[in-house]
Structures are given as structure tokens and as C-alpha cells.
Amino acid sequence: MDLLAPHSLEELNRLIAEAPPLVPGATQAVLGEGPIGAAIALVGEQPGDQEDLQGRPFVGPAGQLLRSAMREAGIDDAQAYVTNAVKHFKFEQRGKRRIHARPSTGEVAHYRWWLNLELDFVDPRLVVALGATAALALAGKPVPVTKARGETRFGQRRGYITVHPSMLLRIPDAEGRREAHAAFLADLKRVRQLVN
Numbered sequence: 001m002d003l004l005a006p007h008s009l010e011e012l013n014r015l016i017a018e019a020p021p022l023v024p025g026a027t028q029a030v031l032g033e034g035p036i037g038a039a040i041a042l043v044g045e046q047p048g049d050q051e052d053l054q055g056r057p058f059v060g061p062a063g064q065l066l067r068s069a070m071r072e073a074g075i076d077d078a079q080a081y082v083t084n085a086v087k088h089f090k091f092e093q094r095g096k097r098r099i100h101a102r103p104s105t106g107e108v109a110h111y112r113w114w115l116n117l118e119l120d121f122v123d124p125r126l127v128v129a130l131g132a133t134a135a136l137a138l139a140g141k142p143v144p145v146t147k148a149r150g151e152t153r154f155g156q157r158r159g160y161i162t163v164h165p166s167m168l169l170r171i172p173d174a175e176g177r178r179e180a181h182a183a184f185l186a187d188l189k190r191v192r193q194l195v196n
């Protein structure tokens with residue numbers, strides 16, 4: 001047994017909050033949110049600009065889309081814990097704007113120990129990977145999201161893979177966006193069924 005390992009989610013969160021970002025620049029670590037014992041844990045990539053400033057996961061545009069799709073799918077807040085594979089915002093500064101930069105495989109691996117402990121404490125019945133970075137963190141190896149979309153296992157954990165909500169925001173045409181949104185919603189409805 002690792003004597004230095006945290007014994008509660010609170011202790012773990014303290015460690016995460018005190019750790020400096022791997023890539024300098026982030027305002028703060030963004031911790032997971034939701035009840036211990038939540039039926040579903042949803043794992044995103046990393047906090048975005050808004051999350052970094054507010055210190056809460058999924059409060060920016062992609063987060064609002066996710067939260068509204070969860071409501072539409074009948075997943076309520078008491079059932080869901082939301083967190084990220086990487087706890088600090090990584091970005092490129094362009095003028096005044098901070099543009100999201102994808103975390104490297106090494107960065108994802110660095111944060112993985114925390115993510116696994118966090119999920120051990122929350123102990124959800126199903127873990128949902130939102131996009132490729134979350135799937136990489138949970139599976140411990142690259143996963144092709146389009147092919148692997150749907151039910152899966154992440155080691156001992158029951159899992160589900162779907163796209164990241166920010167992908168829906170990047171689709172340029174309305175018809176494509178509508179279809180992608182419907183497929184995302186169908187995934188979340190399936191997720192809800194799997195835990196009910």
C-alpha cells in the first residue's frame with residue numbers, strides 16, 4: 001500500500017489543487033464536481049478558458065452544451081460526477097485570446113494516477129469518456145473514438161465512449177451539427193439506461 005496516497009477525495013483534491021500545472025499558464029487546477037457514489041462519471045479532456053477562470057468543470061460553451069444534453073437525456077446532477085483527464089488548462093496565447101492546446105500523451109499519462117484515484121473514490125457504475133483524450137486516459141492507450149463509440153471496459157470499470165461536446169460546436173453546417181447532436185443525445189440516453 002502506498003502510505004503517501006490520499007485517503008479521501010478531499011485529500012486527493014487538496015494535492016491536485018496544490019500541484020503546479022505541467023505546462024505553466026493555468027490560473028488554477030479545476031477539480032471534478034458531483035456526488036461521491038454518483039451513478040455516472042463523465043470525463044472530459046481538460047478545462048477550457050472559462051473553466052480555468054471560474055475553477056469549475058464544464059461551465060464554458062462545450063460544458064453548457066453537455067449539461068443541456070444531459071438534461072435532455074434525463075441525467076440529473078445528483079446522478080452525475082463530471083471531471084477532466086487533465087486538470088489544468090493548456091493554451092497558446094494569441095493576442096488577447098487563449099487558444100486551447102491539446103494535452104500531449106505524456107501530460108495525459110502524468111495526470112492519469114490522479115484520475116484513477118478520483119474514480120476509485122467516486123466509484124461510479126459507469127465511466128463515460130468524452131472524446132479521444134479522455135478515452136486515452138481511461139484506457140491507458142490510444143482509442144479510435146469513432147470505431148470504439150459505445151459500451152466498453154476501462155480495466156475493471158464499466159465504460160462508454162462518445163465524442164467530446166466541443167466537436168459538435170466545430171461542425172460548420174447546420175445539418176451536420178443536427179445529426180451529430182442527435183447521435184450525442186442518443187449516447188447519453190443509452191448511458192442513462194445502462195445505470196437505471
Ligand code: URA
Nearest residue numbers: 044045046048057058
Ligand atoms: N472541455 C473539457 O474537456 N472539459 C471542460 O471542463 C471544459 C471543456
